[in-house]
Amino acid sequence: MSSIRERNKELILRAASEEFADKGFAATKTSDIAAKAGLPKPNVYYYFKSKENLYREVLESIIEPIMQASTPFNAEGDPEEVLSAYIRSKVRISRDLPFASKVFASEIMHGAPHLSPRQVEQLNAQARHNIACIQRWIDKGRIAPVDPHHLMFSIWAATQTYADFDWQISVVTGKAKLDESDYEAATQTIIRLVLKGCAPDS
Known part of the structure; x- marks a missing residue:
């Protein structure tokens, strides 16, 4: 049953x-x-x-994977490994949960009216933690002195694209649906751009 x-x-x-x-x-x-x-x-x-409860359940279904994606972040971790794992997880979320990802993005764009204060604080706390880790790496000279907030924004935008703009991606690539190799290529491209951009200055 x-x-x-x-x-x-x-x-x-x-x-x-x-x-x-x-x-x-x-x-x-x-x-x-x-x-x-x-x-x-x-x-x-x-x-x-109710419809409201169902909508909140959809949001909850995407918040958990988003939080889990940040698990590798720690100040003592290797920046290349942490950032690579995070980007890979974020692309996987867009691939596996594209509709819930779109719902979440729309919710955020409208000021998060249906997220509970607990969920908002949970997400903000995780973002603050990730940004603090990046700042520690910068302070120790382990990565270039990029703005940690805008680095996170850039990663969010690059990975979320594969959920939010699937129609445009299909038109440009000529594919009705991206396959595993496409998502791997996207992951590797974003990782390369981020790691090269964050490489410590000579």
Whole structure:
């Protein structure tokens, strides 16, 4: 019974991610989510109680991987290894959770109205931690004296692109869908740009 429950919740969550990413919170109807999930509309309310709760669940599903991506950051770690692992994780999130990533990006662009104060502080605390680690590397001469805030912004933008601008990427590359080799090429390119840009000054 629990496996059916988990399967149905996963179907609804995936369908909701797509609908919210495509239409936004206000324009999305629970009936459309149910139809995409292939389940009766009452199931949406049975499992998630409301559209608002479902939207927050979509946000929660992407916040956890975003937080986990920052795990390698520590002041004593090797900058090349830490930054490479972080970039790889961020591209993987855009590849594996593109719709939830779009929903999260839209939420942030609109001032995070549906994120709880706890979630906002959690994300901000992690960002502050990462930036502090980068500053420590700079202070010790382990990387170039780049602005740590803008380094993080640049990595976020470069990796998030593969979720937010999939249509443009498809048009430019001529591919309906990027494959594993494309994502690996993207990862390696971003890593190379960041590491070369952060290399200590001679």
